[in-house]
Amino acid sequence: MIIYILKRLSVALPTILILIIISFLLMHSAPGGPFTSEKPLPEQVLKNINAKYGLDQPIYNQMFNYVWGIITEFDFGPSFRYKDRTVNDIIAQGFPVTLKYGTWSFILAVLFGTSLGIIAAIRQNTFLDYLAVGFSISAQVLPNFVMAPILVLIFTLYLGWLPGGGWEGGQIQFVIMPVIALSTSYLASIARLTRSSMLEVLNSNFIRTAKAKGLPQYKIVFYHALKPTLLPVISYLGPAFVGMITGSVVIDMYFSTGGIGVLFVNGALNRDYSTIMGITILVGCLTITFNLLVDILYAWIDPKIRY
Amino acid sequence: MIINKKNIEDLSKNFSESGGIKGRSLWYDARTRFLKNKAAVTSLIILSIILLFAFLGPLFAQWSNEEIDWTILGDISTLGMPSFNTGHFFGTDELGRDLYSRVIQGTKISLMVGVVGALIAVFVGTLYGAIAGYFGGRIDTIMMRIVDILMSIPYMFVLILLLVIFGRSIFMLFVGIGLISWLDMSRIVRGQTLSIKKKEFIEAAVATGVGNFTIILRHIIPNLLGVVAVYATLLVPGMILTESFISFLGLGIQEPNTSWGALISEGAKTMRYGTLWQLLFPLFFFVVSLFSLFFIGDGLRDALDPKDR
Numbered sequence: 001m002i003i004y005i006l007k008r009l010s011v012a013l014p015t016i017l018i019l020i021i022i023s024f025l026l027m028h029s030a031p032g033g034p035f036t037s038e039k040p041l042p043e044q045v046l047k048n049i050n051a052k053y054g055l056d057q058p059i060y061n062q063m064f065n066y067v068w069g070i071i072t073e074f075d076f077g078p079s080f081r082y083k084d085r086t087v088n089d090i091i092a093q094g095f096p097v098t099l100k101y102g103t104w105s106f107i108l109a110v111l112f113g114t115s116l117g118i119i120a121a122i123r124q125n126t127f128l129d130y131l132a133v134g135f136s137i138s139a140q141v142l143p144n145f146v147m148a149p150i151l152v153l154i155f156t157l158y159l160g161w162l163p164g165g166g167w168e169g170g171q172i173q174f175v176i177m178p179v180i181a182l183s184t185s186y187l188a189s190i191a192r193l194t195r196s197s198m199l200e201v202l203n204s205n206f207i208r209t210a211k212a213k214g215l216p217q218y219k220i221v222f223y224h225a226l227k228p229t230l231l232p233v234i235s236y237l238g239p240a241f242v243g244m245i246t247g248s249v250v251i252d253m254y255f256s257t258g259g260i261g262v263l264f265v266n267g268a269l270n271r272d273y274s275t276i277m278g279i280t281i282l283v284g285c286l287t288i289t290f291n292l293l294v295d296i297l298y299a300w301i302d303p304k305i306r307y
Numbered sequence: 308m309i310i311n312k313k314n315i316e317d318l319s320k321n322f323s324e325s326g327g328i329k330g331r332s333l334w335y336d337a338r339t340r341f342l343k344n345k346a347a348v349t350s351l352i353i354l355s356i357i358l359l360f361a362f363l364g365p366l367f368a369q370w371s372n373e374e375i376d377w378t379i380l381g382d383i384s385t386l387g388m389p390s391f392n393t394g395h396f397f398g399t400d401e402l403g404r405d406l407y408s409r410v411i412q413g414t415k416i417s418l419m420v421g422v423v424g425a426l427i428a429v430f431v432g433t434l435y436g437a438i439a440g441y442f443g444g445r446i447d448t449i450m451m452r453i454v455d456i457l458m459s460i461p462y463m464f465v466l467i468l469l470l471v472i473f474g475r476s477i478f479m480l481f482v483g484i485g486l487i488s489w490l491d492m493s494r495i496v497r498g499q500t501l502s503i504k505k506k507e508f509i510e511a512a513v514a515t516g517v518g519n520f521t522i523i524l525r526h527i528i529p530n531l532l533g534v535v536a537v538y539a540t541l542l543v544p545g546m547i548l549t550e551s552f553i554s555f556l557g558l559g560i561q562e563p564n565t566s567w568g569a570l571i572s573e574g575a576k577t578m579r580y581g582t583l584w585q586l587l588f589p590l591f592f593f594v595v596s597l598f599s600l601f602f603i604g605d606g607l608r609d610a611l612d613p614k615d616r
Contacts, residue, residue: 011455015460019460023468137601141597146571146593146594148575153586249556254575264464265558268470276471279464284464
């Protein structure tokens with residue numbers, strides 16, 4: 001097991017490094033520096049600015065400094081757009097917001113998705129099953145950027161129950177719609193996966209044995225069938241996590257929640273390269289770490305995987 | 308023993324009249340299975356109607372997609388409503404442009420992005436996967452490790468990074484989408500190649516001295532086409548979703564071009580002012596087309612992929 005974890009780590013760490021290097025090179029291959037503007041700066045001023053941000057050094061030096069700063073101090077450097085703030089400040093401001101509604105969405109999707117899938121499977125071909133299947137098929141074409149306007153249309157414009165945007169420190173009425181919009185399509189996918197996986201497990205021989213010895217249904221489902229059912233669901237958690245982090249960009253834009261997504265898009269529109277890079281790298285590291293955890297969890301649950 | 312004599316006679320008569328039994332090819336079987344799938348066939352019809360709408364729709368349009376109807380400007384929420392009298396069948400957008408023409412334009416572009424993205428995935432992914440799978444060994448390990456690494460990168464962020472740095476254009480959008488779309492395909496193709504390359508006909512080709520790349524192009528790839536076709540169809544909605552996502556953020560398609568994502572985004576921004584049709588028309592086309600594409604993909608998979616039967 002430890003060897004397996006080490007092996008996965010030996011892949012994850014270079015991946016993070018490659019991500020940093022690629023985004024750094026991309027940033028530097030952009031035409032024009034971060035301080036080129038329509039009205040050109042006096043040469044001496046430009047020189048001073050470049051010297052201040054270390055842009056006059058050779059590129060490998062800059063890259064080394066950048067990577068070193070991230071590794072040793074988790075320092076993403078200064079923002080090129082907001083003179084008085086570092087990228088760390090910007091991320092520290094937006095990340096807690098994203099983390100809050102992201103975590104809730106993830107919990108909601110996993111918890112309700114698996115429950116819905118299990119209920120649909122043990123009540124196969126009943127009304128409940130059709131309802132669950134119908135829901136999960138329709139939610140496939142309702143990604144977050146479609147859900148968000150529909151939710152606002154219903155709950156803000158027509159019913160007037162919930163505010164159409166804002167965050168206000170994360171009070172419950174501001175969190176509900178972002179969480180639903182973000183989690184719906186993943187909830188549906190997880191429900192579909194769980195249902196088909198549970199049906200397969202329920203038809204296998206060891207479940208028949210369990211039934212034959214007279215176990216009540218809840219025991220069969222929870223003690224015997226649940227673990228093998230969840231294996232494909234666990235391997236879907238990685239992509240779901242990536243999808244939700246990506247989706248947070250839409251949520252932040254649409255609901256003005258002020259998470260990292262809106263900072264990212266504003267950075268993109270303002271060509272604030274260091275902020276975009278910082279967020280890209282942060283998200284990349286999160287994703288890779290999460291995938292690593294999922295892999296380890298998978299290997300721990302499934303005894304058939306041994307490397 | 309009960310033998311229905313009449314049936315047997317009928318049968319023999321049928322045989323002699325039809326002049327031998329027709330062979331049933333794999334594709335014939337697949338087509339029959341596909342046609343039996345009601346959801347898939349209905350979806351195919353609906354998608355054809357949408358395609359017809361995209362290409363024949365302009366014939367009925369009273370306004371082009373770039374003309375601004377100055378007479379209604381300033382009072383869009385009442386005068387810009389969908390109506391036959393003004394010639395704006397779907398109403399107008401916030402700038403007084405005809406939404407009917409805009410939706411047609413967006414439909415064309417979205418579908419094009421989907422198809423082109425899937426085609427890139429087919430070309431790159433098939434070749435990449437087939438090469439990795441056929442050569443095996445260290446080449447395979449390295450090539451698939453690269454795919455693993457690329458897959459674990461949050462591509463949407465990198466895609467936006469690309470669009471920001473190299474400018475927002477349809478071309479860059481295609482490059483960016485093409486960069487990530489082939490990854491899944493290459494994995495699937497590699498898996499299939501691994502099983503195909505152990506077959507006798509490959510061995511025969513090797514024994515007669517056919518070159519490696521000729522074997523891949525002439526013998527392996529043609530045998531992969533069924534699987535590739537299925538996943539390519541399933542990729543189309545995925546590509547459309549990706550493009551719509553980016554356009555929704557305002558980072559994708561730029562004016563005067565538009566796509567479903569961009570139209571939904573505009574509609575979502577203005578729905579507070581009582582111009583609901585600006586959201587609902589693009590949304591309708593988006594949802595219905597994606598539904599159809601998913602069902603067609605599923606139907607094709609059931610028809611062509613022997614595993615799930």
